[in-house]
Amino acid sequence: MKSYLLGRLLRTVPVVFGVVTIVFLLIHLLPGDPVEIMLGESAIPAQKEELRRELGLDRPVLSQYAAFLAGIPRGDLGVSFRSREPVLREIARRVPATVLLAATSIAVAVFVALPLGVLAAMRRGKPADYLSGFAAMLSLSVPNFLLGPLLVLLFSVQWGLLPVSGYGAGRHLVLPAVTLGTGMAALLTRMVRATLLEELRKEYVTAATARGLPYRSAVALHALRNALVPVVTALGLSFGAVLGGSVITETIFSWPGIGRLLIQAIDARDYPLVQGCVLVIALSTVAMNLATDLLCARLDPRIRYE
Amino acid sequence: MLLLRHGRILLLLLLVSACAQKLPVDEGRLVIALPGAPVNVDPRVATDAYGEQILQMTHASLVRRNAAGEPVPDLAERWESPDPLTCVFHLRPGLRFHDGRPLTSDDVRYTFSWILDPANRSPHRALYRHIEAIGTPDPRTVVIRLSEPFAPFLSTMVRGIVPAGSPARGYAPPVGAGPYKVDDLSPDGEAVLSAFDAYYGGPPAIRAVTVKFVPDSNVRFLELKMGSVNFVLNGVDPDLLPAASLPGRLAVEEGAGGNVTYLGFNLRDRALSDARVRRAIALAIDREAIVRSIWKGRADLVESILPPGSWAHDASLPPIRFDPARSRRLLDEAGFPDPDGDGPLPRLRLTYKTSQNEVRRRVATVVQEQLRQLGISVEIQSLEWGTFFSDVKKGNFQIYSLTWVGIADPDIFHHAFHSRSAPPDGANRGGYSDAEVDRLTEAARREPSRSIRREKYRRVQRILARDLPVFPLWAGRNLLVRDRRLSGFVLTPDESYAPVRAMRIVPDPSTPASGGRR
Numbered sequence: 168m169k170s171y172l173l174g175r176l177l178r179t180v181p182v183v184f185g186v187v188t189i190v191f192l193l194i195h196l197l198p199g200d201p202v203e204i205m206l207g208e209s210a211i212p213a214q215k216e217e218l219r220r221e222l223g224l225d226r227p228v229l230s231q232y233a234a235f236l237a238g239i240p241r242g243d244l245g246v247s248f249r250s251r252e253p254v255l256r257e258i259a260r261r262v263p264a265t266v267l268l269a270a271t272s273i274a275v276a277v278f279v280a281l282p283l284g285v286l287a288a289m290r291r292g293k294p295a296d297y298l299s300g301f302a303a304m305l306s307l308s309v310p311n312f313l314l315g316p317l318l319v320l321l322f323s324v325q326w327g328l329l330p331v332s333g334y335g336a337g338r339h340l341v342l343p344a345v346t347l348g349t350g351m352a353a354l355l356t357r358m359v360r361a362t363l364l365e366e367l368r369k370e371y372v373t374a375a376t377a378r379g380l381p382y383r384s385a386v387a388l389h390a391l392r393n394a395l396v397p398v399v400t401a402l403g404l405s406f407g408a409v410l411g412g413s414v415i416t417e418t419i420f421s422w423p424g425i426g427r428l429l430i431q432a433i434d435a436r437d438y439p440l441v442q443g444c445v446l447v448i449a450l451s452t453v454a455m456n457l458a459t460d461l462l463c464a465r466l467d468p469r470i471r472y473e
Numbered sequence: 474m475l476l477l478r479h480g481r482i483l484l485l486l487l488l489v490s491a492c493a494q495k496l497p498v499d500e501g502r503l504v505i506a507l508p509g510a511p512v513n514v515d516p517r518v519a520t521d522a523y524g525e526q527i528l529q530m531t532h533a534s535l536v537r538r539n540a541a542g543e544p545v546p547d548l549a550e551r552w553e554s555p556d557p558l559t560c561v562f563h564l565r566p567g568l569r570f571h572d573g574r575p576l577t578s579d580d581v582r583y584t585f586s587w588i589l590d591p592a593n594r595s596p597h598r599a600l601y602r603h604i605e606a607i608g609t610p611d612p613r614t615v616v617i618r619l620s621e622p623f624a625p626f627l628s629t630m631v632r633g634i635v636p637a638g639s640p641a642r643g644y645a646p647p648v649g650a651g652p653y654k655v656d657d658l659s660p661d662g663e664a665v666l667s668a669f670d671a672y673y674g675g676p677p678a679i680r681a682v683t684v685k686f687v688p689d690s691n692v693r694f695l696e697l698k699m700g701s702v703n704f705v706l707n708g709v710d711p712d713l714l715p716a717a718s719l720p721g722r723l724a725v726e727e728g729a730g731g732n733v734t735y736l737g738f739n740l741r742d743r744a745l746s747d748a749r750v751r752r753a754i755a756l757a758i759d760r761e762a763i764v765r766s767i768w769k770g771r772a773d774l775v776e777s778i779l780p781p782g783s784w785a786h787d788a789s790l791p792p793i794r795f796d797p798a799r800s801r802r803l804l805d806e807a808g809f810p811d812p813d814g815d816g817p818l819p820r821l822r823l824t825y826k827t828s829q830n831e832v833r834r835r836v837a838t839v840v841q842e843q844l845r846q847l848g849i850s851v852e853i854q855s856l857e858w859g860t861f862f863s864d865v866k867k868g869n870f871q872i873y874s875l876t877w878v879g880i881a882d883p884d885i886f887h888h889a890f891h892s893r894s895a896p897p898d899g900a901n902r903g904g905y906s907d908a909e910v911d912r913l914t915e916a917a918r919r920e921p922s923r924s925i926r927r928e929k930y931r932r933v934q935r936i937l938a939r940d941l942p943v944f945p946l947w948a949g950r951n952l953l954v955r956d957r958r959l960s961g962f963v964l965t966p967d968e969s970y971a972p973v974r975a976m977r978i979v980p981d982p983s984t985p986a987s988g989g990r991r
Binding site: 419 | 599661691703858860
């Protein structure tokens with residue numbers, strides 16, 4: 168197990184390295200000069216040169232790249248051009264908001280998808296099944312940038328139940344989490360239904376009920392657990408999509424997370440901040456995938472990691 | 474069934490509790506929504522619009538600008554210029570910062586010296602490069618000496634004063650001497666301000682102000698509808714305004730704007746170097762139709778990039794009216810005849826660059842169609858902002874469309890049209906060159922007399938109207954959507970938030986005293 172873990176960790180290095188390199192090249196290829204964005208058009212050329220030198224932008228791109236890579240192991244992601252604060256501190260300030268939003272939206276997705284998926288599988292071909300299928304299709308087809316304002320219109324403006332936007336752990340969290348979690352819930356519902364249906368056809372369920380175990384218990388205790396392995400894998404993989412989706416959701420709901428920070432950093436051509444944000448997102452996606460694999464081993468003892 | 478009944482009761486309870494909630498305006502709180510969060514709330518380094526807008530409420534300057542862009546007293550009660558190189562400011566008595574410290578000439582000197590110190594890398598340093606020395610003979614007198622005469626100098630003094638010794642890092646909360654003090658400022662969240670009782674003009678009537686940063690324009694509008702935001706200046710899509718001005722809690726106010734949208738021509742281009750071609754394009758664009766259809770009438774046609782409210786604006790410039798017949802004649806004269814009459818071949822092919830802003834793209838499409846009728850084939854390139862602006866500055870365009878924002882002084886003509894103002898030294902992006910414009914703009918920036926300056930800038934505007942290196946299109950009107958009970962705000966062309974200090978909350982007989990949400 169330990170050697171597996173070590174191997175997996177080592178394999179993340181080229182993945183993260185690749186992501187960081189591509190982002191570094193792309194952001195430097197983009198037209199637009201961070202110095203001009205910072206100083207404005209009317210700055211004296213000497214002043215621009217001075218700032219360019221100070222930010223290290225006068226050095227060859229390869230040397231900038233090497234300096235960036237060398238800083239990563241030390242946790243030094245550079246200093247934001249925009250705010251002149253260490254990138255890591257800027258990101259650390261936004262992490263709690265994004266983690267809170269991502270975790271809550273995943274929780275929303277799981278709490279909706281599990282019962283709905285199980286219901287659809289157990290009532291296959293009945294109205295409940297069709298209804299859940301229709302709801303899932305509808306949720307998947309509505310993009311976040313439309314669903315968010317629609318929910319605001321209904322729950323905030325029409326009924327006045329929840330705040331329109333802003334940051335907070337309570338009422339403020341509901342609409343962004345539901346917006347972000349809805350698409351994932353739809354996907355998971357269909358997945359739970361499909362995998363559970365497959366399990367229900369297997370002989371061990373028949374055997375369990377033949378031994379006198381009530382059908383519901385057979386489903387809950389045996390079939391559901393086995394059906395969850397692919398679901399958990401999908402959940403882990405969709406974490407990246409949640410972070411990606413949070414860029415839009417955070418903008419709609421004025422949520423001060425990493426997604427919004429990344430957009431602002433790209434607009435300002437704040438190279439270190441863009442690189443830092445992407446690095447953190449890549450690292451957390453990789454970590455989430457690893458955690459998912461480990462969780463699958465707990466759920467299904469037949470999965471062995473050697 | 475039981476669940477359904479309980480669900481209904483629960484919903485009813487929630488609705489009742491929601492209706493009982495008080496709106497911020499009921500509690501005397503002004504809630505402003507800005508489309509973005511400020512990068513900095515420090516007058517020494519802030520360059521972004523949102524930072525500037527908060528500073529207009531929290532910081533006071535030596536002078537401020539009135540609606541015509543003229544400097545009027547702020548912290549300085551008066552000033553005089555004994556010679557063209559010296560300006561003496563006399564501070565009001567008893568000035569204080571938010572933290573109670575007295576504001577003296579030392580703080581003024583510190584603020585400008587800090588900006589001028591190369592080690593501090595202030596983006597505003599270039600603006601004050603004419604300052605040679607700052608003297609403080611007594612706590613209420615500041616003497617600024619310039620290295621050369623610079624007429625726009627007074628308008629550069631609109632810069633918030635910070636207490637001496639304020640560090641760049643750790644200047645939080647930002648302490649100033651404006652009508653509101655900053656109680657709390659969370660990046661990307663909101664700024665909480667409260668009335669400053671020792672403000673020299675007396676404490677503002679509205680005691681509490683929250684500035685929320687709401688990037689999505691639909692959400693800003695929904696916040697307004699709900700009442701959780703009660704003041705949005707230029708942040709509501711014109712398409713949504715009919716819904717806002719329905720009888721109800723919200724009121725819409727309109728005022729002349731100071732931001733001029735224009736078409737820029739590249740005069741290095743073979744076809745566009747001919748003034749007749751530029752004029753033909755201008756005559757072929759029906760600006761009135763565009764303002765009517767896209768801006769819903771909320772823009773004023775202009776003939777100069779200096780907005781109509783400015784003291785140096787020349788109102789006597791002849792308007793360019795839509796005249797396709799004359800436009801065709803000019804193109805024929807310039808050597809671009811229609812090769813095949815009504816056939817598909819164009820007289821001329823041009824590329825039109827614009828940003829990805831939805832309104833600008835719609836404008837570009839209409840211009841494309843209007844020029845097509847004339848036989849000019851236009852390809853629209855809508856680019857991401859950084860890419861677009863980089864192309865414009867490099868001169869990598871034939872036609873582009875942009876808006877001049879925040880023109881504070883007619884010295885803009887030197888910045889945008891002097892032959893030595895090509896980027897990076899200025900904003901003459903199209904390569905315009907005229908000896909008379911050079912001479913007039915150089916002389917005007919050295920001229921202390923306002924009336925002589927005005928005359929020189931009028932001549933510049935007439936030359937530009939003749940040569941059309943850019944075609945000024947329109948100035949969008951400023952639009953304020955606010956709660957009916959908020960009164961006293963005066964719209965200025967430069968979208969200033971300074972008049973917030975004069976606002977108050979008045980009872981509105983058409984609205985129930987409490988509760989009513991919609």
